[in-house]
Amino acid sequence: MSALDRLVTLSIPMVPKPIVRRISARYIAGETLDDAIRVVSDLNRAGAMATLDVLGEDVFERKQCTETVDDYLRVLDAIVAKKLDCNISIKATAFGLKLDLGFCHENIERLLRAAHERGIFVRIDMEDSSVTTVTFDLFRKFRERFPKIGPVMQAYLRRSLTDAHELLKLAPLNIRLCKGIYKEKPDVAFQDREVVRKSYANILEVLMRAGAYVGIATHDESCVYEGLRIADALALPREAYEFQMLLGVLPNLRKTLIDGGHRLRVYVPFGRHWYAYSRRRLNENPAIAGYVFKALLSANVQ
Ligand SMILES: Cc1cc2nc3c(=O)[nH]c(=O)nc-3n(C[C@H](O)[C@H](O)[C@H](O)COP(=O)(O)OP(=O)(O)OC[C@H]3O[C@@H](n4cnc5c(N)ncnc54)[C@H](O)[C@@H]3O)c2cc1C
Known part of the structure; x- marks a missing residue:
């Protein structure tokens, strides 16, 4: 972390809410399901698929966990009603993973059943390394009854190559590969950007x-x-993989891939917990803190 990033990260608690909202507006569809549907419809029209994420994680109140299930049920109904090319991404800790494992499983099962009935795929996002094993266990527990489900793997984790070989035994496998966004210790995750690549x-x-x-x-x-190289070397058809990007990040690269005929899905977070989510992300990721700094500067000059 550069000295500037460290300084910005330390000052984040003092960033006024309207500024946080301004920065996050690019990355978050809005507070309501209508906001999210509007963004997904636009993406679909531009040739991109989407995955919807109801913001919330690390929930320790039962009521909030069941509300999350209800929010997602409304999302599933909207996807069907509006005929959107869209699936959902969920975080197990929003369903009570750190509160009560049995309760979390009940909540997720309720959602998976509803998604299964509607033929909608469910992606289980991967969170920090304290829950990696239990999150993969969740996938293993439900995958036979609800086959439209897939895990996420983080390339920065030292364990991931081994996990990849283990998960491949569970074919057919639909998996998202990302670098990993949480701050992890060197014994758990590679710290060098080139090694992560x-x-x-x-x-x-x-x-x-x-x-x-x-x-x-x-x-x-x-x-x-x-x-692109691996897909070409293996002569894979375009239906055999997809690219995925976050809402608001490098839309030009997104367009280049779509124009090249590749399947591309945009991750679209939304919901009333946008503020807590944005603050946490800003605290976790000094690179995003840099964007705060820029936004603060532009807010001051306008
Ligand atoms: C669809 C999707 C789902 C994800 N799901 C998970 C998950 O379940 N668990 C998890 O730990 N992580 C997840 N991530 C986050 C991921 O782990 C990385 O932290 C993030 O994508 C940045 O890594 P990068 O591969 O884009 O490379 P980087 O080298 O970090 O970024 C490349 C370039 O992209 C731009 N960029 C990247 N991120 C941002 C940003 N937030 N704001 C503005 N510009 C940016 C910058 O220009 C940067 O130079 C997900 C990412 C995506 C795209």
């Missing part, structure tokens, strides 16, 4: 060669290139 390329090749359907989730040109 190498790990990303290596795991991607292992997964694609073995026939997994991979969501290549990155905005890093080097990782995008690896995806």
